[in-house]
Amino acid sequence: MSSTTVPKAKFELKMGVATREAYGQALVELGRSNPNIVVLDADLAKSTFSAKFQKEFPDRFFTCGIAEANMAGIASGLALAGKLPFASSFAVFLCDKGYDQIRMCVAYPGVNAKFVGSHGGISIGEDGPSQQSVEDYALMCALAGFVVLNPSDEFCARALVHRMAEHVGPVYMRTGRPKAPIIYGPDDKFEIGKAKQHGDGRDAAIIACGLEVGYALQAQAQLADEGIQARVLDMHTIKPIDESAIAQAAQDCGAIVTAEEHLLDGGLGSQVARAVARTHPVPMELVGIQNTYAESASPDQLMEKYGLTAPYIVKAVKAVLKRK
Amino acid sequence: MSTLAVTPGQKTESIAELKRRANRLRIEIIKMIGAAGSGHPGGSLSEVELLLGPYFRVLRHNPKDPQWANRDRFILSKGHGCPALYAVLADAGYIDHAVLATLRKLGSPLQGHPDKRFLPVLEANTGSLGQGISVGIGMALAARLDKKDYHTFVMVGDGEIQEGQNWEAAMFASYHKLQNLTVIVDYNHQQLDGFLKDILDPAPLAEKFEAFGWRTVEIDGHNLDQVIPALETARQETGGKPTCIVANTIKGKGVSFMENNPEWHGVAPKPDQVAAAIAELEAAAKTL
Numbered sequence: 001m002s003s004t005t006v007p008k009a010k011f012e013l014k015m016g017v018a019t020r021e022a023y024g025q026a027l028v029e030l031g032r033s034n035p036n037i038v039v040l041d042a043d044l045a046k047s048t049f050s051a052k053f054q055k056e057f058p059d060r061f062f063t064c065g066i067a068e069a070n071m072a073g074i075a076s077g078l079a080l081a082g083k084l085p086f087a088s089s090f091a092v093f094l095c096d097k098g099y100d101q102i103r104m105c106v107a108y109p110g111v112n113a114k115f116v117g118s119h120g121g122i123s124i125g126e127d128g129p130s131q132q133s134v135e136d137y138a139l140m141c142a143l144a145g146f147v148v149l150n151p152s153d154e155f156c157a158r159a160l161v162h163r164m165a166e167h168v169g170p171v172y173m174r175t176g177r178p179k180a181p182i183i184y185g186p187d188d189k190f191e192i193g194k195a196k197q198h199g200d201g202r203d204a205a206i207i208a209c210g211l212e213v214g215y216a217l218q219a220q221a222q223l224a225d226e227g228i229q230a231r232v233l234d235m236h237t238i239k240p241i242d243e244s245a246i247a248q249a250a251q252d253c254g255a256i257v258t259a260e261e262h263l264l265d266g267g268l269g270s271q272v273a274r275a276v277a278r279t280h281p282v283p284m285e286l287v288g289i290q291n292t293y294a295e296s297a298s299p300d301q302l303m304e305k306y307g308l309t310a311p312y313i314v315k316a317v318k319a320v321l322k323r324k
Numbered sequence: 325m326s327t328l329a330v331t332p333g334q335k336t337e338s339i340a341e342l343k344r345r346a347n348r349l350r351i352e353i354i355k356m357i358g359a360a361g362s363g364h365p366g367g368s369l370s371e372v373e374l375l376l377g378p379y380f381r382v383l384r385h386n387p388k389d390p391q392w393a394n395r396d397r398f399i400l401s402k403g404h405g406c407p408a409l410y411a412v413l414a415d416a417g418y419i420d421h422a423v424l425a426t427l428r429k430l431g432s433p434l435q436g437h438p439d440k441r442f443l444p445v446l447e448a449n450t451g452s453l454g455q456g457i458s459v460g461i462g463m464a465l466a467a468r469l470d471k472k473d474y475h476t477f478v479m480v481g482d483g484e485i486q487e488g489q490n491w492e493a494a495m496f497a498s499y500h501k502l503q504n505l506t507v508i509v510d511y512n513h514q515q516l517d518g519f520l521k522d523i524l525d526p527a528p529l530a531e532k533f534e535a536f537g538w539r540t541v542e543i544d545g546h547n548l549d550q551v552i553p554a555l556e557t558a559r560q561e562t563g564g565k566p567t568c569i570v571a572n573t574i575k576g577k578g579v580s581f582m583e584n585n586p587e588w589h590g591v592a593p594k595p596d597q598v599a600a601a602i603a604e605l606e607a608a609a610k611t612l
Contacts, residue, residue, distance in 0.1 A: 038469065060469065062500075070458045070492035077462015077476075080448060082393075083469065085462070100452055101489070105459055109440055109449040 013181030013214050020118040020175040022154035024049025026161030027086060031057045034165065038078050040087040042068050048088040048118040048175070072098035072115075076105035079113040084165060090124075091117025091133035091174050099139060106170045107143035114164050115140075120150065120174035121261030122294040122302045123211055129293040133174070138266030140172040141239045147192055148239040149173040152213035155184035156196075156236055163192050174210065176261075178299045181214035183234070195242040201229030204317045205249035205256045207272050209235045211303075212259040212287070218310035223317055230317060241271045247279035255320040259287040259313050261303075283323035285316040337380055339548050340612070345380070345415065346372045346548075347609045350578045351602050352411040352424060358598035360428040363436070366588040367481060368408040370512040370545070370573040375412040377551040378477055382559060387417035390445045394474050396559075397447045397463045401456020402481035402510060403437035404590065410434050418445045454487025456480055457507055461497055464505040464566075475559050479508045483515030485526040491536065498537025501564035506555070507533075509568065510545065512575035514586045533568040545571025578605055 030037050031053055043066045045051040054061035064071035068089055075085040088094065094117040095102075106113050122132045140148045147167060151157035157175060164171045171192075190196070195207075198217060201224075208216040216232045223230050231253065233245055250256060256276060258269040269286035276284060287308065294302050303309050337345065349372050357363035379385070383396040400409050407427060413419045419433070426432035433443040437451030448459045460478035467474050480490070497505055509529060513520050520526060530540040539562050543550040551571065558567035575589070576582025579601040582593075593601060 038465075062465065064496060065492075067489075067492035067496070069455075069489040070461075070496055073455050073458025073489065073493070074462040074465065074496070076448070077459040077464075078466050079462070080459070081397075081463045081466030081470075083462075083466050101455055101458065104449065104452040105455055 013183070013217065015179040016154045016182035017180070018176055018178060019151050019154060019157035019180050020047070020049050020177065022157035023088070023116055023118070023161055023173070023175050024052035026158040027053040028056055030162065030165050031060065034084065036082070036084045037165070038062070038083045038085045040064055040071050040075055040085060042066055042071050042089040042093065044089050044118070047090070048116065050086070050088045068093050068097035069101045072101035073105050075113040075115070076101070076111050079111045084112065084114070086114045086116060088116040088118060090131060091120040091136045092131060095133065095136045095139045095172070103143055107145055110145055110169060112168055113170055115172045116175060117172065118175045119177045121176065121210065122289065122306060123261060123299040124177045125299040125302060126296045128296040132294055134263045134289050134293070136174055137238050137260070137262045137268060141266065141271065143170070145169060146239065147171040147237065149192070149237055150210040151175070151236050152210055152234050153180045153183040155186055155188055156190055156234070159188070159190040160192070160236060163190060167192055176211055180211060183213060183217065190236065193237045193240045193242055195245040196234040196236065197245065198232040198234065199230070201231040202252050203228050203255070204230045204321060205233060205253040206230050206259060206313060206317065207233045207235050207246065207249065207256060207268070208259040209238060209268050210261055212261055212308065215308065215310040216259055216313055219313035219317065222310065222314050228317065228321070235268060235272070238268050238271055241275050243275045243279060246272055246275040250276050250280035250282045254282050255324050256282060256284045257287060257313060257316045257320055258284065259308070261308055262288055264288040264290060283320050285320040287313055287316050342376055342380060342548050344609065344612050346376055347578070347605055347612055349376070349408065349411045349415065351605045353407045354579065354593060354598055354601045354605070356407045356411065356424050356427045357592045358595065359425055360592060362428060362592050363407055364404040364590045365582060365593065366514065366575040367402060367405045367510065367512065369577045369579065369582065370575045371405050371408050371479065371510045372577070373546050373548055373551050374479060374508055374510055374571055374573070375408055377548060377555050379412050379416045381552050382555040383477070384474065390418060394472050396474050397460070397476040399448045399450065399456045399460050399476070399478045400438055401450055401478050402453065402484055403450030405481070405510070406438045409438065413445065453481065453484035454489045457490055457493035457497070460505055461493055461502060464502045465500070467504055475504050475506065477506045477508060479510060481515070482509055482511045482513065482520060482526060482529070485509065485529065486524050494533060494536040494538065497566040502566045503562045503564050505566040506558040507566070507568045509570045510573055511570050512573045514575045514589065516586070516589045518586045530568070530570045537565065538568045539563070539565040540568045540570060542570045542572065545573035546577060578608065580604060
């Protein structure tokens with residue numbers, strides 16, 4: 001895929017703060033209202049923004065050093081003893097290095113511990129593939145009982161951190177490194193497992209999560225200019241997926257495109273496809289990372305090169321419309 | 325077998341009585357694993373005194389109130405040794421003795437490895453090795469945050485010490501001065517594939533923990549006169565250090581054909597072997 005073949009989208013969104021920063025803010029809010037909140041990090045607190053919590057509540061913050069496996073086990077022990085732990089690190093280290101511990105000590109016994117992986121996807125940019133988590137949805141969705149979230153903007157992130165704390169059971173949230181376009185406002189309400197619908201176009205549905213929601217909205221605007229009416233579903237909860245919103249979209253639109261900053265193996269597209277197949281089978285196209293690891297470059301360059309920007313969503317919508 | 329109700333802080337049985345109880349527990353373990361047709365006899369038999377010491381003399385717990393918030397926590401990180409833990413929990417009054425015969429059977433609370441979904445009195449699910457100390461740290465931190473004085477004990481196998489996570493945990497516990505945490509190493513010198521010295525020898529164990537900032541003590545893990553004081557001391561003020569009790573044990577202890585034979589790590593005795601083992605343990609009981 002070459003970036004030159006696709007024209008740039010014209011619909012621009014206003015940028016807000018990164019979802020990781022919203023996580024840090026929400027942690028502080030939680031810390032003030034709930035003395036049971038304990039926060040753990042693995043030497044990335046400044047990057048995950050859990051350092052905001054550390055600053056205000058140093059006694060309830062533990063940096064575990066660069067030791068994610070130990071951190072996941074500690075989170076389990078804290079939760080088993082009645083605390084409400086949030087453990088964060090880069091998504092790739094938290095999920096990949098802590099996986100056995102999260103499975104064994106959190107998912108399997110159904111422990112009420114929360115995990116937040118920042119710098120998800122390839123939009124971390126220049127640091128390259130060793131730091132780019134492109135498999136965290138799949139890994140965390142494969143843990144029985146886990147809720148898996150990826151907010152699209154700061155307001156969504158902040159609200160979902162509060163929902164995480166209220167939910168009894170294990171939850172994983174991916175946050176992102178770059179500034180995220182502002183999609184919502186402070187009064188928007190978010191519920192785990194309930195998609196947010198943008199527009200009620202009936203030609204096609206674009207189901208996206210995380211940073212892809214911004215691109216999906218750009219694509220929606222561009223398609224509208226061309227007379228194609230699409231609706232966008234912000235599927236901030238990847239598991240449990242909002243099957244009824246997906247079924248409704250399939251029924252109303254008859255064609256679905258998914259968009260995710262993740263490998264196409266086992267991610268949002270797979271979850272949506274399962275719901276579509278089960279409820280109302282319609283043609284689908286999947287936008288995501290195609291069986292490869294990315295490279296070092298600016299976030300914008302990478303999103304373009306690996307086919308994740310609005311023009312690629314537009315292209316996918318046009319392709320799926322031909323199969324209707 | 326009588327059920328013993330342990331009330332907080334109560335010292336209930338003499339060492340001589342505990343020795344007889346250990347012998348009866350070994351018979352129970354052989355029967356359980358024999359009936360299940362699978363399981364881990366070697367490491368179950370090696371840890372009997374290391375479970376009796378806590379549950380009958382040192383742990384602050386109450387079988388009538390298993391979820392008591394200020395109870396001491398005990399985590400069996402070497403989850404495959406659970407038949408011994410189940411038998412001790414039955415003797416302590418947490419499990420009906422009749423349930424012991426259901427080990428590893430469909431729907432049993434006595435799963436092949438400890439599973440608190442089925443047996444809520446367990447403090448943690450274990451079975452993937454090397455993780456118990458981290459979970460114990462979480463509990464010890466929670467105790468400190470909640471200003472409670474309960475103690476957390478974690479029993480680990482010597483083989484699982486090979487997992488790197490233990491050393492992440494060892495660094496963390498001493499750095500945070502978790503004197504309310506004690507690790508008991510069931511040092512039986514064997515693992516599934518053979519002797520530690522032929523696989524990846526973690527020796528010298530006590531020195532390693534000491535270098536990581538722990539208070540350490542080496543004992544004979546079958547001698548209750550050493551086990552109980554070591555545990556009691558660990559529960560006291562230790563100058564801010566977590567304690568590691570390196571307990572030298574014999575894998576398969578009490579059954580001559582299992583002792584020091586790695587073949588008995590994870591193989592159930594056949595009916596004739598069950599009978600021979602019980603006969604030997606019953607004969608030994610007469611000398612106690």
